[in-house]
Amino acid sequence: MIDILFKHIQEKVSLSDQDQEAVQSFFSPKKLRKKQYLLQAGDVCKHLTFVSKGLLRTYNVDDKGDEHMSIFGWEGWWISDFNSFLTGEPALFNIDAIEDSELLLISRSDYEALTLAVPIMDRYFRILYQNSLITKERRLMSSITHSAEEKYLLLVESNPQIIARIPQNLIASYLGIAPETLSRIKKNLAFRK
Amino acid sequence: MIDILFKHIQEKVSLSDQDQEAVQSFFSPKKLRKKQYLLQAGDVCKHLTFVSKGLLRTYNVDDKGDEHMSIFGWEGWWISDFNSFLTGEPALFNIDAIEDSELLLISRSDYEALTLAVPIMDRYFRILYQNSLITKERRLMSSITHSAEEKYLLLVESNPQIIARIPQNLIASYLGIAPETLSRIKKNLAFRK
Numbered sequence: 001m002i003d004i005l006f007k008h009i010q011e012k013v014s015l016s017d018q019d020q021e022a023v024q025s026f027f028s029p030k031k032l033r034k035k036q037y038l039l040q041a042g043d044v045c046k047h048l049t050f051v052s053k054g055l056l057r058t059y060n061v062d063d064k065g066d067e068h069m070s071i072f073g074w075e076g077w078w079i080s081d082f083n084s085f086l087t088g089e090p091a092l093f094n095i096d097a098i099e100d101s102e103l104l105l106i107s108r109s110d111y112e113a114l115t116l117a118v119p120i121m122d123r124y125f126r127i128l129y130q131n132s133l134i135t136k137e138r139r140l141m142s143s144i145t146h147s148a149e150e151k152y153l154l155l156v157e158s159n160p161q162i163i164a165r166i167p168q169n170l171i172a173s174y175l176g177i178a179p180e181t182l183s184r185i186k187k188n189l190a191f192r193k
Numbered sequence: 194m195i196d197i198l199f200k201h202i203q204e205k206v207s208l209s210d211q212d213q214e215a216v217q218s219f220f221s222p223k224k225l226r227k228k229q230y231l232l233q234a235g236d237v238c239k240h241l242t243f244v245s246k247g248l249l250r251t252y253n254v255d256d257k258g259d260e261h262m263s264i265f266g267w268e269g270w271w272i273s274d275f276n277s278f279l280t281g282e283p284a285l286f287n288i289d290a291i292e293d294s295e296l297l298l299i300s301r302s303d304y305e306a307l308t309l310a311v312p313i314m315d316r317y318f319r320i321l322y323q324n325s326l327i328t329k330e331r332r333l334m335s336s337i338t339h340s341a342e343e344k345y346l347l348l349v350e351s352n353p354q355i356i357a358r359i360p361q362n363l364i365a366s367y368l369g370i371a372p373e374t375l376s377r378i379k380k381n382l383a384f385r386k
Binding site: 125140 | 308313318323
């Protein structure tokens, strides 16, 4: 389980055996069954979570009770309500499991201790957050400039294996469209092939 | 000029005299007059820019020629088209000066070299990007959940001195509202005091 984390870290920075041991000591494993919550909006997000196996989603629920998907997290992804994790404010997002999942959790204080004990992890997180900033910027621009059909195509092209695992109603919510609109888009695309 | 950068860095991490010398060696100064461009959309953003003095804005222009404000950057802020800087893709944003400005520029390759030469800078940028991710998350949630009036109040409360320096039409654009709507909001707020 920890090997997937090491693999992910070592795509960005090198870890010695000693570093690996230190890194491992800061994480706790956790298993979630499908539909179980990792975090509920209103609670404080106490952990940064690495997904070793499975699939989770973050979403919020508006005043009318409608769910709005924010992001999906699968093997090799970090997931959290980042604002709540860093500031201790109540979380705005819910996180739950779409599939049975295996996770590695690190607390706020251990996250600080980790970067002090293994300084190369500052570099790892620096690169991780760089990528995250770019992804957010692209998603924001995409939401402004692309049609629902274009957004769906971009999503499928970037993550074909994952998209196949996600229920259609959640993909529709992620794209900000009704499930019927997504069905129509998929039918249109199938005809064109 | 470099002192403002050191001050900003040392709010997050400690720099030895030797570190400071090394950091300084990677930056080039640049002055911009009011209305001068730092970056034009379509060009590659070749530098990460620290604002020592003055005020800049990033914005994009849609197909109809309408400007959409993205962010403001003033003393102590970093400004760039971050996606373009990191990936080398053409910039989507323009950056220009709202006031005469003094800047410190670092190139993509020097940015990498800097973090290798002064590893504590990985920590600095890690913390900087953490904060930036939170700001983006908050702004996104605010755009969904707050009225234009609430957004204006939040903006003024968080940065009163800066807001006073920014032309009203740019603030309206940042809030995604017409200048007339902003005037009406300000009048209503003045009445209520």
